[in-house]
Amino acid sequence: PCCVLEGLAKKEKDRQPEVEVKDDDGVWHRLWRCTDENLIGKAQALLDNKPLVLADGHHRYEAAIAYRDYMRQLHPDFTGKELFNYVLMCLSNMEDKGMRIFPAHRVVSGLAGFDPAAFLGRLADYFDIESLAFDPRDGEQIRALRARLSDLGRCQHTLALYTGDGRIHYLCLRDEGVMDEFFDAKTPKVLRTLDISILHCLLLERLLGIASDDSERLRYIRRIDEALGLVEGQGAQLAFLVNPTRMSEVRDVANAGEKMPQKSTYFYPKILSGMVINPIE
Numbered sequence: 001p002c003c004v005l006e007g008l009a010k011k012e013k014d015r016q017p018e019v020e021v022k023d024d025d026g027v028w029h030r031l032w033r034c035t036d037e038n039l040i041g042k043a044q045a046l047l048d049n050k051p052l053v054l055a056d057g058h059h060r061y062e063a064a065i066a067y068r069d070y071m072r073q074l075h076p077d078f079t080g081k082e083l084f085n086y087v088l089m090c091l092s093n094m095e096d097k098g099m100r101i102f103p104a105h106r107v108v109s110g111l112a113g114f115d116p117a118a119f120l121g122r123l124a125d126y127f128d129i130e131s132l133a134f135d136p137r138d139g140e141q142i143r144a145l146r147a148r149l150s151d152l153g154r155c156q157h158t159l160a161l162y163t164g165d166g167r168i169h170y171l172c173l174r175d176e177g178v179m180d181e182f183f184d185a186k187t188p189k190v191l192r193t194l195d196i197s198i199l200h201c202l203l204l205e206r207l208l209g210i211a212s213d214d215s216e217r218l219r220y221i222r223r224i225d226e227a228l229g230l231v232e233g234q235g236a237q238l239a240f241l242v243n244p245t246r247m248s249e250v251r252d253v254a255n256a257g258e259k260m261p262q263k264s265t266y267f268y269p270k271i272l273s274g275m276v277i278n279p280i281e
Contacts, residue, residue, distance in 0.1 A: 001095045005046050008039060019275055029272050053094065053254045055267050061087060067280070088278040090271050094247055101244045102266040105227040106199065108210065108238040110217040116163040116237075122207055123161075126178060127171040134168035136228035145241070146224060153243040157195055159203075160241040164231045173198055188256040190249055195242050196264040203240065212262050220263045 012032045019031035034040060054061055064087035071084040078085070092099055123129060135141050145160060145168055152158040157173040179192045182201040191197060204210045210217055219236075221227040230236040245265050253260055 003093060003096065005043055006093065006096070008042055009034070012036075012039070021272070023272060027269060029275065031275055047091070051255070052091070053251060055092075055250065055265065056270070057089075058259070083278065083280050086278065088276065092267075094251060098269075099247070100268045101247060101250070102222060102268050103242045103244045104220045104222060104263045104266055105224060105242060106204070106240040107219045107221050107227050107230045107236045108204075108208065108217055108240070109219075109230075109236040111208065111237050114237050116165055119163075119207070120169065123169075123171060123203075126174060126202060128174055130170040130172070131167045132170075134162070134166060136162065136225070136232045139225075142225055142228070149241060149243055153195070157193065157198055158243070159195060159199055162228055162231055162239045162241070163237065178202065188253070188258060190252040190256065191258050191261075194245065194249060194253075194261065194264065196245065196261045199240055199242060200261060222266060 009032075012034055013030075015032070017030040018033045020028065022028050068084050071082070072078050075082070120129065120131075134145070148170065149158060149160050152170055152172060157176060159171045161169040161171055163169075176193045176198075179198060179201065182197070183192045200212050204212070204218070212218070219230070221230070221239075224241055227239040227241065231239045245260070250260060250265060
């Protein structure tokens, strides 16, 4: 929390970086190579026995474990020092104020005979619904939507729904106990009651019959305006807008030995792949 490691490395940034490049989004990526053995030793001591949460790249990590095990079978005299025993990672401080999580909104299309009014009626069995006039082309109203969604989300689990009817519908879950039906008793509460769990288990799967991997009818969209635009002018039927997952929720799910649901986090900023490469041969 005190960002000690970041403070120790600060003097390293007083010189020109070894790599400096701007990506397609206009973000600068800078890489400094540290050769100070004293500083490296302090970093190792600070990180020793600290928990490590895989935020991005768990498939790569699992592939690296499988590759390591495969190579150990081929080389039963391994010492543990071979490069196949290691995996390259970028470590970020979860307490860093610059570390952000952006949401991934859900857009639904291809529902046969879909009736928005009837769907809202079914939602009323589970949610308190606040419906307000809304113009998805008005940037000021989109900013107000984001602020309202955030404010409501501080008190109870809240999502926003747009069906192209000129109104935005804020859905506030009435009783989070309903989520117990979708998980076994051993599943930690933090995972059962994530906004994304509510969206996928209750709204998409139960009420709409859409699985999270249904790429024909379900799309994941990062920008609110893009999600709204798909409903407004490109044939989509529903846009579910969500608040970002909290860093504390990611930590608590990991500490409980569980994995976050699919597309529940978009960590930002991200470093470019390939800035450093581990030669595993």
